[in-house]
Amino acid sequence: MQSTAEENYIKAIYKLSGGGESAVSTTALSESLETKPASVSDMLRKLSAKDLVHYVKYHGVQLTDEGHRVALKIIRKHRLWEVFLVQKLHFTWDEVHEVAEQMEHVKSELLIKRLDEFLGHPRIDPHGDPIPTEAGELREVEQRTLASLEVDQQGVVCRVKDSQPSFLQYLNRVGIQIGTQLQVMDKIPYDNSLEISIEKTKSVILSSDVLEKIFVINP
Amino acid sequence: MQSTAEENYIKAIYKLSGGGESAVSTTALSESLETKPASVSDMLRKLSAKDLVHYVKYHGVQLTDEGHRVALKIIRKHRLWEVFLVQKLHFTWDEVHEVAEQMEHVKSELLIKRLDEFLGHPRIDPHGDPIPTEAGELREVEQRTLASLEVDQQGVVCRVKDSQPSFLQYLNRVGIQIGTQLQVMDKIPYDNSLEISIEKTKSVILSSDVLEKIFVINP
DNA sequence: AAATTAATTTAGACAAACCTAAACATTTAT
DNA sequence: ATAAATGTTTAGGTTTGTCTAAATTAATTT
Secondary structure, three states: OOOHHHHHHHHHHHHHOOOOOOOEOHHHHHHHHOOOHHHHHHHHHHHHHOOOEEEOOOOOEEEOHHHHHHHHHHHHHHHHHHHHHHHHOOOOHHHHHHHHHHHOOOOOHHHHHHHHHHOOOOOEOOOOOEOOOOOOOOOOOOEEEHHHOOOOOEEEEEEEOOOOHHHHHHHHHHOOOOOOEEEEEEEEOOOOEEEEEEOOOOEEEEOHHHHHHEEEEOO | OOOHHHHHHHHHHHHHOOOOOOOEOHHHHHHHHOOOHHHHHHHHHHHHHOOOEEEOOOOOEEEOHHHHHHHHHHHHHHHHHHHHHHHHOOOOHHHHHHHHHHHOOOOOHHHHHHHHHHOOOOOEOOOOOEOOOOOOOOOOOOEEEHHHOOOOOEEEEEEEOOOOHHHHHHHHHHOOOOOOEEEEEEEEOOOOEEEEEEOOOOEEEEOHHHHHHEEEEOO
Protein backbone atom coordinates (compact mmCIF):
# COMPACT_ATOMS: atom_id res chain seq x y z
CA MET A 1 0.00 0.00 0.00
CA GLN A 2 1.30 3.49 -0.83
CA SER A 3 1.30 6.64 1.24
CA THR A 4 -0.48 9.77 0.06
CA ALA A 5 2.87 11.35 -0.85
CA GLU A 6 3.89 8.33 -2.91
CA GLU A 7 0.55 8.33 -4.69
CA ASN A 8 0.98 11.99 -5.59
CA TYR A 9 4.40 11.33 -7.06
CA ILE A 10 3.08 8.43 -9.12
CA LYS A 11 0.19 10.50 -10.41
CA ALA A 12 2.54 13.33 -11.32
CA ILE A 13 4.91 10.99 -13.17
CA TYR A 14 1.96 9.55 -15.06
CA LYS A 15 0.70 12.97 -16.09
CA LEU A 16 4.07 14.45 -17.04
CA SER A 17 5.10 11.39 -19.03
CA GLY A 18 1.89 11.59 -21.03
CA GLY A 19 0.43 8.37 -19.72
CA GLY A 20 3.71 6.54 -19.31
CA GLU A 21 5.27 7.20 -22.69
CA SER A 22 8.33 9.36 -22.09
CA ALA A 23 10.70 9.72 -19.14
CA VAL A 24 10.22 12.57 -16.65
CA SER A 25 12.92 14.82 -15.19
CA THR A 26 13.47 15.62 -11.54
CA THR A 27 12.92 19.34 -12.08
CA ALA A 28 9.67 18.81 -13.95
CA LEU A 29 8.39 16.73 -11.05
CA SER A 30 9.60 19.22 -8.47
CA GLU A 31 7.73 22.03 -10.23
CA SER A 32 4.58 19.99 -10.65
CA LEU A 33 4.56 18.85 -7.03
CA GLU A 34 5.83 22.16 -5.63
CA THR A 35 8.73 20.55 -3.79
CA LYS A 36 12.49 20.96 -4.17
CA PRO A 37 14.42 18.78 -6.62
CA ALA A 38 16.38 17.26 -3.73
CA SER A 39 13.15 15.94 -2.20
CA VAL A 40 12.19 14.43 -5.53
CA SER A 41 15.49 12.56 -5.77
CA ASP A 42 14.88 11.09 -2.33
CA MET A 43 11.40 9.94 -3.20
CA LEU A 44 12.44 8.47 -6.54
CA ARG A 45 14.99 6.29 -4.78
CA LYS A 46 12.22 5.09 -2.51
CA LEU A 47 9.72 4.41 -5.28
CA SER A 48 12.43 2.64 -7.22
CA ALA A 49 13.13 0.35 -4.26
CA LYS A 50 9.43 -0.50 -4.27
CA ASP A 51 9.59 -1.25 -7.98
CA LEU A 52 6.98 1.32 -8.82
CA VAL A 53 9.30 3.30 -11.08
CA HIS A 54 12.27 2.66 -13.27
CA TYR A 55 14.78 5.30 -12.19
CA VAL A 56 18.19 5.96 -13.67
CA LYS A 57 20.13 8.65 -11.84
CA TYR A 58 20.53 11.86 -13.84
CA HIS A 59 18.30 10.45 -16.58
CA GLY A 60 14.75 10.69 -15.30
CA VAL A 61 12.04 8.22 -14.29
CA GLN A 62 9.33 6.14 -15.88
CA LEU A 63 6.59 4.10 -14.29
CA THR A 64 6.97 0.32 -14.15
CA ASP A 65 3.96 -1.81 -15.10
CA GLU A 66 3.05 -1.95 -11.43
CA GLY A 67 3.46 1.82 -11.12
CA HIS A 68 1.29 2.31 -14.16
CA ARG A 69 -1.41 0.14 -12.64
CA VAL A 70 -1.30 2.13 -9.41
CA ALA A 71 -1.48 5.42 -11.33
CA LEU A 72 -4.61 4.36 -13.18
CA LYS A 73 -6.25 3.32 -9.93
CA ILE A 74 -5.65 6.73 -8.41
CA ILE A 75 -6.86 8.50 -11.53
CA ARG A 76 -9.97 6.34 -11.55
CA LYS A 77 -10.72 7.37 -7.99
CA HIS A 78 -10.01 11.02 -8.67
CA ARG A 79 -12.27 11.17 -11.69
CA LEU A 80 -15.12 9.24 -10.09
CA TRP A 81 -15.10 11.67 -7.18
CA GLU A 82 -15.12 14.56 -9.63
CA VAL A 83 -18.23 13.15 -11.27
CA PHE A 84 -19.83 12.78 -7.85
CA LEU A 85 -19.00 16.33 -6.81
CA VAL A 86 -20.33 17.87 -10.01
CA GLN A 87 -23.34 15.69 -10.66
CA LYS A 88 -24.56 15.04 -7.14
CA LEU A 89 -23.21 17.93 -5.07
CA HIS A 90 -23.42 20.56 -7.84
CA PHE A 91 -19.82 21.69 -7.58
CA THR A 92 -18.54 23.78 -10.46
CA TRP A 93 -15.54 22.51 -12.40
CA ASP A 94 -13.10 24.82 -10.71
CA GLU A 95 -14.25 23.88 -7.20
CA VAL A 96 -13.85 20.19 -7.89
CA HIS A 97 -10.16 19.57 -8.17
CA GLU A 98 -8.86 20.41 -4.72
CA VAL A 99 -11.46 18.26 -2.99
CA ALA A 100 -11.10 15.29 -5.36
CA GLU A 101 -7.36 15.51 -4.70
CA GLN A 102 -8.08 14.62 -1.07
CA MET A 103 -10.80 12.05 -1.66
CA GLU A 104 -8.71 10.06 -4.13
CA HIS A 105 -6.51 8.92 -1.25
CA VAL A 106 -9.28 7.30 0.77
CA LYS A 107 -8.52 3.58 0.90
CA SER A 108 -11.42 1.23 0.22
CA GLU A 109 -12.02 -1.02 -2.76
CA LEU A 110 -15.67 -1.37 -1.83
CA LEU A 111 -16.12 2.40 -1.68
CA ILE A 112 -14.97 2.88 -5.25
CA LYS A 113 -16.95 -0.06 -6.55
CA ARG A 114 -20.12 1.28 -4.96
CA LEU A 115 -19.46 4.85 -5.98
CA ASP A 116 -19.01 3.71 -9.57
CA GLU A 117 -22.34 1.87 -9.44
CA PHE A 118 -24.06 4.81 -7.75
CA LEU A 119 -22.90 7.13 -10.53
CA GLY A 120 -24.03 4.68 -13.22
CA HIS A 121 -20.55 3.60 -14.41
CA PRO A 122 -19.62 6.93 -15.98
CA ARG A 123 -17.02 6.77 -18.76
CA ILE A 124 -15.80 10.34 -18.57
CA ASP A 125 -15.24 12.90 -15.84
CA PRO A 126 -16.62 16.46 -15.82
CA HIS A 127 -13.69 17.65 -17.92
CA GLY A 128 -14.35 15.05 -20.60
CA ASP A 129 -11.39 12.89 -19.59
CA PRO A 130 -11.91 9.13 -19.65
CA ILE A 131 -12.27 7.20 -16.38
CA PRO A 132 -10.07 4.06 -16.18
CA THR A 133 -12.10 0.89 -15.70
CA GLU A 134 -11.95 -1.31 -12.61
CA ALA A 135 -9.69 -3.61 -14.64
CA GLY A 136 -7.30 -0.72 -15.22
CA GLU A 137 -8.06 -0.03 -18.86
CA LEU A 138 -8.17 3.50 -20.12
CA ARG A 139 -10.10 3.60 -23.33
CA GLU A 140 -10.06 6.93 -25.08
CA VAL A 141 -13.55 7.93 -26.02
CA GLU A 142 -14.23 9.51 -29.37
CA GLN A 143 -15.55 13.02 -28.89
CA ARG A 144 -17.57 14.78 -31.56
CA THR A 145 -19.35 18.10 -31.72
CA LEU A 146 -23.12 18.08 -31.52
CA ALA A 147 -23.07 19.65 -35.00
CA SER A 148 -21.62 16.44 -36.43
CA LEU A 149 -24.51 14.23 -35.29
CA GLU A 150 -27.15 13.05 -37.75
CA VAL A 151 -30.88 12.94 -37.10
CA ASP A 152 -31.81 10.25 -34.53
CA GLN A 153 -28.25 9.85 -33.28
CA GLN A 154 -27.65 10.10 -29.52
CA GLY A 155 -24.81 11.47 -27.43
CA VAL A 156 -23.83 12.30 -23.86
CA VAL A 157 -22.40 15.77 -23.24
CA CYS A 158 -18.75 15.48 -22.28
CA ARG A 159 -17.20 18.89 -22.82
CA VAL A 160 -18.06 22.44 -23.82
CA LYS A 161 -15.60 24.67 -25.60
CA ASP A 162 -16.76 28.03 -24.27
CA SER A 163 -16.50 28.70 -20.54
CA GLN A 164 -17.89 32.23 -20.53
CA PRO A 165 -20.44 32.55 -17.72
CA SER A 166 -23.07 33.79 -20.17
CA PHE A 167 -22.73 30.63 -22.26
CA LEU A 168 -22.71 28.32 -19.25
CA GLN A 169 -25.78 30.08 -17.90
CA TYR A 170 -27.50 29.61 -21.22
CA LEU A 171 -26.74 25.86 -21.14
CA ASN A 172 -27.96 25.76 -17.60
CA ARG A 173 -31.25 27.31 -18.57
CA VAL A 174 -31.93 24.84 -21.38
CA GLY A 175 -30.94 22.00 -19.05
CA ILE A 176 -27.64 20.92 -20.57
CA GLN A 177 -24.69 19.95 -18.40
CA ILE A 178 -21.91 17.37 -18.49
CA GLY A 179 -23.49 13.94 -18.58
CA THR A 180 -26.78 15.09 -20.09
CA GLN A 181 -28.20 12.65 -22.64
CA LEU A 182 -29.14 14.23 -25.95
CA GLN A 183 -30.75 13.04 -29.19
CA VAL A 184 -31.03 14.83 -32.52
CA MET A 185 -34.73 14.97 -33.41
CA ASP A 186 -34.64 17.08 -36.55
CA LYS A 187 -32.37 19.12 -38.75
CA ILE A 188 -33.31 22.54 -40.07
CA PRO A 189 -31.39 22.88 -43.37
CA TYR A 190 -31.99 26.63 -43.58
CA ASP A 191 -29.37 27.54 -40.94
CA ASN A 192 -28.05 24.11 -39.90
CA SER A 193 -29.66 24.37 -36.51
CA LEU A 194 -30.84 21.15 -34.85
CA GLU A 195 -33.80 20.21 -32.73
CA ILE A 196 -32.36 18.37 -29.75
CA SER A 197 -34.23 16.32 -27.17
CA ILE A 198 -32.83 16.60 -23.67
CA GLU A 199 -32.89 13.53 -21.42
CA LYS A 200 -35.74 12.21 -23.60
CA THR A 201 -38.05 14.84 -22.07
CA LYS A 202 -38.18 18.36 -23.40
CA SER A 203 -36.58 19.53 -26.62
CA VAL A 204 -34.92 22.73 -27.83
CA ILE A 205 -33.53 24.18 -31.03
CA LEU A 206 -29.84 24.99 -30.93
CA SER A 207 -28.06 27.25 -33.39
CA SER A 208 -25.07 25.90 -35.31
CA ASP A 209 -22.87 28.30 -33.29
CA VAL A 210 -23.87 26.56 -30.10
CA LEU A 211 -23.74 23.09 -31.66
CA GLU A 212 -20.04 23.58 -32.47
CA LYS A 213 -19.24 24.28 -28.83
CA ILE A 214 -20.81 21.17 -27.34
CA PHE A 215 -18.93 17.87 -27.45
CA VAL A 216 -20.58 14.51 -26.97
CA ILE A 217 -19.54 10.88 -26.82
CA ASN A 218 -21.49 7.89 -28.06
CA PRO A 219 -23.42 6.47 -25.16
CA MET B 1 -6.12 23.92 10.86
CA GLN B 2 -5.47 20.58 12.55
CA SER B 3 -3.64 17.54 11.27
CA THR B 4 -5.40 14.19 10.94
CA ALA B 5 -3.59 12.93 14.05
CA GLU B 6 -4.66 15.96 16.07
CA GLU B 7 -8.25 15.53 14.92
CA ASN B 8 -8.22 11.91 16.03
CA TYR B 9 -6.98 12.88 19.48
CA ILE B 10 -9.66 15.54 19.83
CA LYS B 11 -12.36 13.13 18.76
CA ALA B 12 -11.10 10.51 21.22
CA ILE B 13 -11.03 13.03 24.07
CA TYR B 14 -14.56 14.06 23.21
CA LYS B 15 -15.83 10.49 23.22
CA LEU B 16 -14.00 9.35 26.36
CA SER B 17 -15.04 12.43 28.32
CA GLY B 18 -18.66 11.80 27.45
CA GLY B 19 -19.09 14.88 25.31
CA GLY B 20 -16.71 17.08 27.26
CA GLU B 21 -18.00 16.47 30.79
CA SER B 22 -15.21 14.69 32.68
CA ALA B 23 -11.42 14.70 32.32
CA VAL B 24 -9.67 11.92 30.39
CA SER B 25 -6.53 10.04 31.40
CA THR B 26 -3.45 9.44 29.30
CA THR B 27 -3.84 5.66 29.49
CA ALA B 28 -7.49 5.76 28.44
CA LEU B 29 -6.50 7.79 25.38
CA SER B 30 -3.55 5.55 24.58
CA GLU B 31 -5.83 2.50 24.62
CA SER B 32 -8.52 4.15 22.56
CA LEU B 33 -6.05 5.41 19.96
CA GLU B 34 -3.83 2.32 20.06
CA THR B 35 -0.69 4.31 20.76
CA LYS B 36 1.69 4.29 23.72
CA PRO B 37 1.06 6.58 26.70
CA ALA B 38 4.33 8.40 26.00
CA SER B 39 3.05 9.43 22.57
CA VAL B 40 -0.16 10.70 24.11
CA SER B 41 1.77 12.93 26.54
CA ASP B 42 3.65 14.42 23.59
CA MET B 43 0.49 15.19 21.68
CA LEU B 44 -1.32 16.62 24.69
CA ARG B 45 1.47 19.12 25.21
CA LYS B 46 1.05 20.10 21.57
CA LEU B 47 -2.74 20.39 21.67
CA SER B 48 -2.44 22.37 24.88
CA ALA B 49 -0.07 24.84 23.19
CA LYS B 50 -2.73 25.28 20.51
CA ASP B 51 -5.36 25.90 23.19
CA LEU B 52 -7.50 23.03 22.02
CA VAL B 53 -7.31 21.22 25.36
CA HIS B 54 -6.87 22.11 28.99
CA TYR B 55 -4.09 19.80 30.15
CA VAL B 56 -2.72 19.45 33.69
CA LYS B 57 0.21 17.06 33.94
CA TYR B 58 -0.63 13.84 35.75
CA HIS B 59 -4.28 14.90 36.01
CA GLY B 60 -5.78 14.34 32.58
CA VAL B 61 -7.18 16.53 29.81
CA GLN B 62 -10.41 18.24 28.88
CA LEU B 63 -11.38 20.02 25.70
CA THR B 64 -11.42 23.83 25.70
CA ASP B 65 -14.42 25.56 24.10
CA GLU B 66 -12.43 25.74 20.88
CA GLY B 67 -11.52 22.05 21.14
CA HIS B 68 -15.15 21.21 21.75
CA ARG B 69 -16.16 23.13 18.63
CA VAL B 70 -13.55 21.30 16.58
CA ALA B 71 -14.72 17.93 17.95
CA LEU B 72 -18.32 18.55 16.94
CA LYS B 73 -17.23 19.56 13.45
CA ILE B 74 -15.35 16.28 12.98
CA ILE B 75 -18.23 14.25 14.37
CA ARG B 76 -20.62 16.07 12.05
CA LYS B 77 -18.47 15.13 9.08
CA HIS B 78 -18.09 11.54 10.22
CA ARG B 79 -21.81 11.02 10.71
CA LEU B 80 -22.82 12.70 7.47
CA TRP B 81 -20.45 10.42 5.57
CA GLU B 82 -21.91 7.43 7.39
CA VAL B 83 -25.37 8.43 6.23
CA PHE B 84 -24.07 8.78 2.69
CA LEU B 85 -22.36 5.40 2.73
CA VAL B 86 -25.42 3.58 4.06
CA GLN B 87 -28.19 5.39 2.25
CA LYS B 88 -26.55 6.05 -1.10
CA LEU B 89 -23.84 3.42 -1.43
CA HIS B 90 -25.68 0.66 0.46
CA PHE B 91 -22.92 -0.05 2.93
CA THR B 92 -23.87 -2.13 5.94
CA TRP B 93 -23.34 -0.64 9.39
CA ASP B 94 -20.20 -2.59 10.06
CA GLU B 95 -18.58 -1.62 6.74
CA VAL B 96 -19.19 2.05 7.37
CA HIS B 97 -16.94 3.05 10.19
CA GLU B 98 -13.47 2.51 8.78
CA VAL B 99 -14.24 4.44 5.60
CA ALA B 100 -16.01 7.33 7.36
CA GLU B 101 -12.94 7.53 9.59
CA GLN B 102 -10.93 8.50 6.53
CA MET B 103 -13.49 10.74 4.86
CA GLU B 104 -14.04 12.82 7.99
CA HIS B 105 -10.59 14.33 7.52
CA VAL B 106 -11.22 15.74 4.05
CA LYS B 107 -11.00 19.53 4.34
CA SER B 108 -13.74 21.51 2.61
CA GLU B 109 -16.52 23.55 4.15
CA LEU B 110 -18.40 23.54 0.85
CA LEU B 111 -18.21 19.77 0.61
CA ILE B 112 -19.93 19.24 3.94
CA LYS B 113 -22.52 21.91 3.28
CA ARG B 114 -23.42 20.30 -0.04
CA LEU B 115 -23.30 16.77 1.30
CA ASP B 116 -25.71 17.79 4.06
CA GLU B 117 -28.10 19.26 1.49
CA PHE B 118 -27.76 16.24 -0.77
CA LEU B 119 -28.71 13.94 2.09
CA GLY B 120 -31.68 16.13 3.03
CA HIS B 121 -30.26 17.52 6.29
CA PRO B 122 -30.39 14.23 8.23
CA ARG B 123 -30.61 14.57 12.01
CA ILE B 124 -29.24 11.15 12.91
CA ASP B 125 -26.62 8.80 11.55
CA PRO B 126 -27.17 5.11 10.70
CA HIS B 127 -26.54 4.14 14.31
CA GLY B 128 -29.20 6.54 15.57
CA ASP B 129 -26.66 9.04 16.92
CA PRO B 130 -27.47 12.72 16.40
CA ILE B 131 -25.57 14.75 13.81
CA PRO B 132 -24.26 18.11 15.09
CA THR B 133 -25.64 21.07 13.15
CA GLU B 134 -23.57 23.42 11.02
CA ALA B 135 -23.72 25.86 13.94
CA GLY B 136 -22.19 23.22 16.20
CA GLU B 137 -25.24 22.29 18.20
CA LEU B 138 -25.81 18.71 19.15
CA ARG B 139 -29.45 18.25 20.02
CA GLU B 140 -30.33 14.83 21.39
CA VAL B 141 -33.28 13.41 19.54
CA GLU B 142 -35.99 11.60 21.43
CA GLN B 143 -36.19 8.01 20.27
CA ARG B 144 -39.35 5.95 20.71
CA THR B 145 -40.37 2.48 19.64
CA LEU B 146 -42.79 2.18 16.79
CA ALA B 147 -45.14 0.48 19.24
CA SER B 148 -45.47 3.74 21.18
CA LEU B 149 -46.82 5.74 18.23
CA GLU B 150 -50.51 6.60 17.96
CA VAL B 151 -52.61 6.40 14.83
CA ASP B 152 -51.63 9.11 12.30
CA GLN B 153 -48.30 9.86 13.98
CA GLN B 154 -45.18 9.80 11.83
CA GLY B 155 -41.60 8.77 12.48
CA VAL B 156 -38.28 8.18 10.79
CA VAL B 157 -36.53 4.88 11.51
CA CYS B 158 -33.37 5.53 13.49
CA ARG B 159 -32.39 2.23 15.08
CA VAL B 160 -33.39 -1.42 15.26
CA LYS B 161 -32.77 -3.49 18.36
CA ASP B 162 -32.32 -6.90 16.71
CA SER B 163 -29.40 -7.40 14.36
CA GLN B 164 -30.03 -11.05 13.45
CA PRO B 165 -29.72 -11.47 9.68
CA SER B 166 -33.18 -13.02 9.50
CA PHE B 167 -34.73 -9.93 11.10
CA LEU B 168 -32.75 -7.50 8.95
CA GLN B 169 -33.72 -9.47 5.86
CA TYR B 170 -37.34 -9.26 6.90
CA LEU B 171 -37.07 -5.47 7.25
CA ASN B 172 -35.37 -5.32 3.91
CA ARG B 173 -38.19 -7.20 2.27
CA VAL B 174 -40.90 -4.90 3.63
CA GLY B 175 -38.80 -1.90 2.67
CA ILE B 176 -37.71 -0.61 6.06
CA GLN B 177 -34.22 0.70 6.66
CA ILE B 178 -32.62 3.49 8.64
CA GLY B 179 -34.08 6.78 7.46
CA THR B 180 -37.32 5.30 6.15
CA GLN B 181 -40.35 7.49 6.79
CA LEU B 182 -43.24 5.71 8.44
CA GLN B 183 -46.78 6.63 9.47
CA VAL B 184 -49.23 4.69 11.63
CA MET B 185 -52.38 4.18 9.56
CA ASP B 186 -54.40 2.00 11.86
CA LYS B 187 -54.25 0.07 15.11
CA ILE B 188 -55.57 -3.48 15.41
CA PRO B 189 -56.61 -3.80 19.08
CA TYR B 190 -56.85 -7.60 18.95
CA ASP B 191 -53.06 -8.16 19.05
CA ASN B 192 -51.70 -4.61 19.19
CA SER B 193 -50.32 -4.86 15.69
CA LEU B 194 -50.22 -1.68 13.58
CA GLU B 195 -50.79 -0.91 9.96
CA ILE B 196 -47.82 1.16 8.88
CA SER B 197 -47.43 3.14 5.68
CA ILE B 198 -43.91 3.12 4.29
CA GLU B 199 -42.61 6.25 2.57
CA LYS B 200 -46.25 7.21 1.96
CA THR B 201 -46.49 4.47 -0.65
CA LYS B 202 -47.20 0.90 0.28
CA SER B 203 -48.36 -0.23 3.70
CA VAL B 204 -47.80 -3.33 5.85
CA ILE B 205 -49.04 -4.76 9.09
CA LEU B 206 -46.36 -5.25 11.74
CA SER B 207 -46.71 -7.45 14.81
CA SER B 208 -46.16 -5.93 18.25
CA ASP B 209 -43.00 -8.04 18.54
CA VAL B 210 -41.54 -6.27 15.54
CA LEU B 211 -42.86 -2.86 16.59
CA GLU B 212 -40.89 -3.07 19.83
CA LYS B 213 -37.66 -3.56 17.95
CA ILE B 214 -37.91 -0.54 15.67
CA PHE B 215 -37.03 2.91 17.01
CA VAL B 216 -38.09 6.15 15.34
CA ILE B 217 -37.62 9.86 15.87
CA ASN B 218 -40.10 12.62 15.18
CA PRO B 219 -39.44 14.01 11.78
C1' DA C 1 38.19 19.61 -26.18
C1' DA C 2 37.95 22.48 -22.32
C1' DA C 3 35.22 25.53 -19.71
C1' DT C 4 31.09 27.24 -18.22
C1' DT C 5 26.33 26.52 -17.04
C1' DA C 6 22.49 23.83 -15.72
C1' DA C 7 20.51 19.85 -13.67
C1' DT C 8 20.77 16.40 -10.26
C1' DT C 9 22.23 14.01 -6.25
C1' DT C 10 24.27 13.56 -1.62
C1' DA C 11 24.90 15.03 3.07
C1' DG C 12 23.15 16.77 7.03
C1' DA C 13 18.96 18.91 9.47
C1' DC C 14 14.21 19.43 10.83
C1' DA C 15 9.14 18.67 12.11
C1' DA C 16 5.50 15.41 12.97
C1' DA C 17 4.18 11.46 15.06
C1' DC C 18 5.42 7.64 16.79
C1' DC C 19 8.51 4.34 19.81
C1' DT C 20 11.40 2.25 24.23
C1' DA C 21 13.54 2.77 28.48
C1' DA C 22 14.25 5.34 32.48
C1' DA C 23 12.70 8.79 35.77
C1' DC C 24 9.20 10.76 38.29
C1' DA C 25 4.23 11.44 40.47
C1' DT C 26 0.26 9.67 42.37
C1' DT C 27 -2.48 6.26 44.38
C1' DT C 28 -3.12 2.18 47.14
C1' DA C 29 -1.99 -1.08 50.49
C1' DT C 30 0.18 -2.33 54.53
C1' DA D 1 3.20 7.06 57.21
C1' DT D 2 5.81 4.57 54.35
C1' DA D 3 6.49 1.16 50.70
C1' DA D 4 4.82 -0.96 46.66
C1' DA D 5 2.26 -0.62 42.61
C1' DT D 6 0.43 1.99 39.00
C1' DG D 7 0.18 5.78 35.97
C1' DT D 8 2.57 9.52 33.57
C1' DT D 9 6.24 12.13 31.76
C1' DT D 10 10.92 12.94 29.98
C1' DA D 11 14.88 11.74 27.26
C1' DG D 12 16.60 10.00 23.39
C1' DG D 13 15.72 7.46 19.02
C1' DT D 14 13.14 6.15 14.41
C1' DT D 15 10.57 6.96 10.07
C1' DT D 16 8.48 9.83 6.58
C1' DG D 17 8.78 13.59 3.90
C1' DT D 18 10.54 17.73 3.55
C1' DC D 19 14.47 21.38 3.43
C1' DT D 20 19.34 23.95 2.39
C1' DA D 21 23.92 23.83 0.98
C1' DA D 22 27.60 21.48 -1.12
C1' DA D 23 29.20 18.13 -4.41
C1' DT D 24 28.73 15.80 -8.59
C1' DT D 25 27.24 14.78 -13.33
C1' DA D 26 25.49 16.17 -17.83
C1' DA D 27 24.78 19.55 -21.35
C1' DT D 28 26.13 23.64 -23.76
C1' DT D 29 29.15 27.05 -25.37
C1' DT D 30 33.29 28.68 -27.05
